[in-house]
Amino acid sequence: MLNEVFPLTDDNRIIPNPQNMTELEQYIQSYFGVVDTEDLKTIVSLFTSTTIKKGEYLLKTGKRCDKLSFVQSGFLRIFAATEEKEVTQWISTKGYFTIDLSSFVFDTPSRWSIQALVDTELYSITKEDYKKIGDVVPKWRELEKLFLVRCFTILEDRIFSHLSMTAEERYNLFFAYNRELLNQVPLQYIASMLGMTPETFSRIRKKQLA
């Protein structure tokens, strides 16, 4: 059983790579496509594991976003404050990569704050180390671009949902794909990310349960 946790190389060196990192490998595979197994291990070795407690911030608006984080477990809320209220942009669950992309890439002050909604396990990579991936895995720059395009497309879809759907339709679409979130994070945040008030959310929810 041991080598499931600490797999051995040909010459019996222990790879300093906890077993649960395998999940990160799997997600990288699924998001970025086929990468050589050795490369994958190199990439994953650049990530470091951290835990962030409920309520704590991974990033605050105005600070630089200097790392990319992968959610191993827990929930992160990405939001920004306006004069009147906080607006939740997204909630990251297991398997999501979370970042203020613009801040990370351009070294500008971040627009988003990122807060843990429960104790959350992360694997994070610094900007510096992230750059190394491109050197080690030449293919990476292309895979990264494809990943970006997929993210872009998701945002396009989300805009389309606001141009063409009612609050109730957005609710139904969201829960068709994110059923599990409903009982695990404060509903007010989901309401906000769907572009409605908590009261409207509550009423739609009641209607859908009936």
Add this chain to the structure above:
Amino acid sequence: MLNEVFPLTDDNRIIPNPQNMTELEQYIQSYFGVVDTEDLKTIVSLFTSTTIKKGEYLLKTGKRCDKLSFVQSGFLRIFAATEEKEVTQWISTKGYFTIDLSSFVFDTPSRWSIQALVDTELYSITKEDYKKIGDVVPKWRELEKLFLVRCFTILEDRIFSHLSMTAEERYNLFFAYNRELLNQVPLQYIASMLGMTPETFSRIRKKQLA
């Protein structure tokens, strides 16, 4: 005056590059950052000029998007049809690059239709030729990524506007930056891309003019 139209190199070769292409060069510079002048000419030479008549389609939903187009003059409406109505996702004006990105990159059926709202001059590049840019200009892949990130950020902002603003606020924000569109394209399309009905748009407009 001639060399404004056909600028001469040191050795008096005429660069086969119509004067108005310079504008495309300028936009590439401004979007993608500093590229060597020779490279820029190479890139621009891969584009071909076309004109598309009012009402004609550059792309239809379901077809492959096999080229990237730059708007030299005119207006393009990017939209998709739902059961009830057509939803305008964006209107491209002079200086915009227009594409169904997902279709172009992944060779999937395009989600958007693109139609000319007036006779429109375009510079287009095929997917095949676009790939060559990366070979000629090694830096291109990085510049392209930065451009993508900027586009991504714009979409994030747009989502935020739907999560946090009223129709009237979106109207005002839009016209702070796109005053010129108001008298040049059917207002119903602008209404749609801002996520409101033509009637609501008309009323807000009246209110703002008063």
Add this chain to the structure above:
DNA sequence: CTAATTTCTTGATTTTTGTCAAGAGCGAAA
């Protein structure tokens, strides 16, 4: 230039969503 078509405006009305306020439910902490 005129007729036809499309687009835009306006009013009346309905529907959707937001606001305000009160109370219920629930979990965390003393």
Add this chain to the structure above:
DNA sequence: TTTCGCTCTTGACAAAAATCAAGAAATTAG
């Protein structure tokens, strides 16, 4: 356990936005 704070729900009402319908204005086609 009991209290405190936070979240969610509910009702009454207000505001925002959509719908429907008619007509005016603008544009296009003949």
